[in-house]
Amino acid sequence: xxxxxxxxxxxxxxxxxxxxxxxxxxxxxxxxxxxxxxxxxxxxxxxxxxxxxxxxxxxxxxxxxxxxxxxxxxxxxxxxxxxxxxxxxxxxxxxxxxxxxxxxxxxxxxxxxxxxxxxxxxxxxxxxxxxxxxxxxxxxxxxxxxxxxxxxxxxxxxxxxxxxxxxxxxxxxxxxxxxxxxxxxxxxxxxxxxxxxxxxxxxxxxxxxxxxxxxxxxxxxxxxxxxxxxxxxxxxxxxxxxxxxxxxxxxxxxxxxxxxxxxxxxxxxxxxxxxxxxxxxxxxxxxxxxxxxxxxxxxxxxxxxxxxxxxxxxxxxxxxxxxxxxxxxxxxxxxxxxxxxxxxxxxxxxxxxxxxxxxxxxxxxxxx
Numbered sequence: 001x002x003x004x005x006x007x008x009x010x011x012x013x014x015x016x017x018x019x020x021x022x023x024x025x026x027x028x029x030x031x032x033x034x035x036x037x038x039x040x041x042x043x044x045x046x047x048x049x050x051x052x053x054x055x056x057x058x059x060x061x062x063x064x065x066x067x068x069x070x071x072x073x074x075x076x077x078x079x080x081x082x083x084x085x086x087x088x089x090x091x092x093x094x095x096x097x098x099x100x101x102x103x104x105x106x107x108x109x110x111x112x113x114x115x116x117x118x119x120x121x122x123x124x125x126x127x128x129x130x131x132x133x134x135x136x137x138x139x140x141x142x143x144x145x146x147x148x149x150x151x152x153x154x155x156x157x158x159x160x161x162x163x164x165x166x167x168x169x170x171x172x173x174x175x176x177x178x179x180x181x182x183x184x185x186x187x188x189x190x191x192x193x194x195x196x197x198x199x200x201x202x203x204x205x206x207x208x209x210x211x212x213x214x215x216x217x218x219x220x221x222x223x224x225x226x227x228x229x230x231x232x233x234x235x236x237x238x239x240x241x242x243x244x245x246x247x248x249x250x251x252x253x254x255x256x257x258x259x260x261x262x263x264x265x266x267x268x269x270x271x272x273x274x275x276x277x278x279x280x281x282x283x284x285x286x287x288x289x290x291x292x293x294x295x296x297x298x299x300x301x302x303x304x305x306x307x308x309x310x311x312x313x314x315x316x317x318x319x320x321x322x323x324x325x326x327x328x329x330x331x332x333x334x335x336x337x338x339x340x341x342x343x344x345x346x347x348x349x350x351x352x353x354x355x356x357x358x359x360x361x362x363x364x365x366x367x368x
Contacts, residue, residue: 005094006026006028006094007024007025007026007035007088007092007093007094008024008025008027008093008094008095008096008097008336008337008340009022009023009024009025009079009082009083009093009095009096009127009336010022010023010025010096010335010336010337011075011078011079011096011097011098011099011335012099012331012332012334012335013042013071013099013100013101014102014169014170014297015102015168015170015193015195015245016168016169016193016194016198016298017042017047017050017051017101017169018041018042018208018209018298019039019040020040020042020074020078021037021038021328021329021331022037022038022039022040022079022082022332023035023329023332023333023336024036024037024082024083024093025336025337027337027340031155032333032336032337032340034325034329034333035086036085036086037328037329037332038081038082038085039328040077040078040081046067046070046071049067049070050067050101050103050115051245053067053103054103054104054244054245054246055251064113064115067115068115068116068117069117069120071100071115071116072116072117072120072121072124073117073124075098075117075121076121076124076125079096079121079125079127080125090125090126090368091126094128094340095130095339095340095342095343095365096121096127096128096130096339097130097131097336097337097338097340098116098121098129098130098131098335099114099116099131099133099331099335100114100115100116100118100131100132101115101116102114102115102244102245103115104246105145105243105246106246107142107143107144107145107242110138111135111138112134112135112138114131114132114134116131116132118131118132118364118366119366121366122366122367122368123368125368126368127368128365128367128368129365130338130339130364130365130366131364131366132364133147133335133338133362134147134362136349136360136363137349137354137360137362139360140356140357141355141357142349142354142356142357143240143241143354143355144242144354145172145242145354146174146187146188146242146353146354147338147348147349147354147362148172148174148187148331148334149164149174149187149350149353150334150337150338150348151330151333151334151337152176153174153350155323155325155330156176156294157179158176158178158292159179159180160292161176161178161289161290161291162175162291162292162293162294163290163293163294164176164295164320165279165295165296165297165309166193166297166331167193167194167275167295167296167297167298167299167300168194168297168298168299168331169192169194169198169244169245170189170191170192170193170195170248171189171191171192171193171278171279172189172193172242173187173188173190173282173283174186174187174353175286184350185350186239186286186287186352187350187352187353188241188242188282188353189242190278190279190281190282191232191234191235191243191248191275191278191279191282192248192271192274192275192278193275193299194297194298194302195248195249196248196253196271196274196275197210197272197275199249199253200264200271201215203250204268209298210268210272210304212301212304213272213302213304213305214304215265216268216271216272217269218265218269219263219264219266219268219269220269221269221273222260222262222266222267222270224260225256225262225267226277228256229256229271230274230277232247232252234247235281239286239353240353240354240355253271272302272304272305272308275299276305276309276312277312279312279313280309280313283313284313290315291315292315292316293315293316293317293318294319294320294322294323295317295318295320296319296325296327296330296331297327297330297331298327298328300319300321300327301319306319338363341361342361342362342363342365347359347360347361347362348360348361348362348363349362
């Protein structure tokens, strides 16, 4: 079909470990357009395998490679469902942008690891795959993350200063200057997004997440615990900076809860406040003139978290659906966008965000 040069699939499975989002995007116009979105949850077995690989353990190489193959087959099934949903075939799609699943992120040691099986994905789908987006930025001295701010700038820049907040497992912010002001875009990870809230909910309630923040809304923020959580040195680091489950995990939380006797809902309320406070510090500390805050990622569906964030910021806070893109679609769209940039040999990173020595073409191509 004539559309084949402009249709791309983007795949994203983030630090929340809840599954994979896939979008089919059309790049025939100046602004990309999402044609379809599908989400597949991870099986409990794959989720457990991926979560365990975020920490050192035995037989890691074999476990990581086996998990990668399962992940590749999960991606391929999701692409098939996505295309069936809109009546296209693999022949209609120019390429798949597959981020992979981050299990280690250590830019200070010069590496980041996203489990992926791009060759298998290309084989199973018959579509070219672009993967390994982060390593080129790291090689140029950058953090390798976050990479989504470039798309945020393309989609959401306006005449006013705006902040785009992605609340996945980890929270990150993109600070967009007004279109007519020549200023660099700033973006960085600001701390935990959903990861600690989800871990607490999973361990205490045996539920995957705190739907709408209803559990946290019944609790009260404990000032002493909040202060202990905010005492983490990462929060005081200047950007560029990035983080992950390597730092913000169950052991990190348990060390700060040691010796405290709190109602479970009060811990949930305090963890939710931590996410809101970390985002607020990031925005106010680097762009105090922000007029509008747009939220994407799964955290955009947590009504209590958004309310706490709005109170902390004293500014309008709304999901990106207000501008026509569903919050769950933004990150997957970003990796379709980065695949599109790769095939056109266009840079995909923002040095002002990642700290790289310059702009670089990101990703590696796995032909079908």
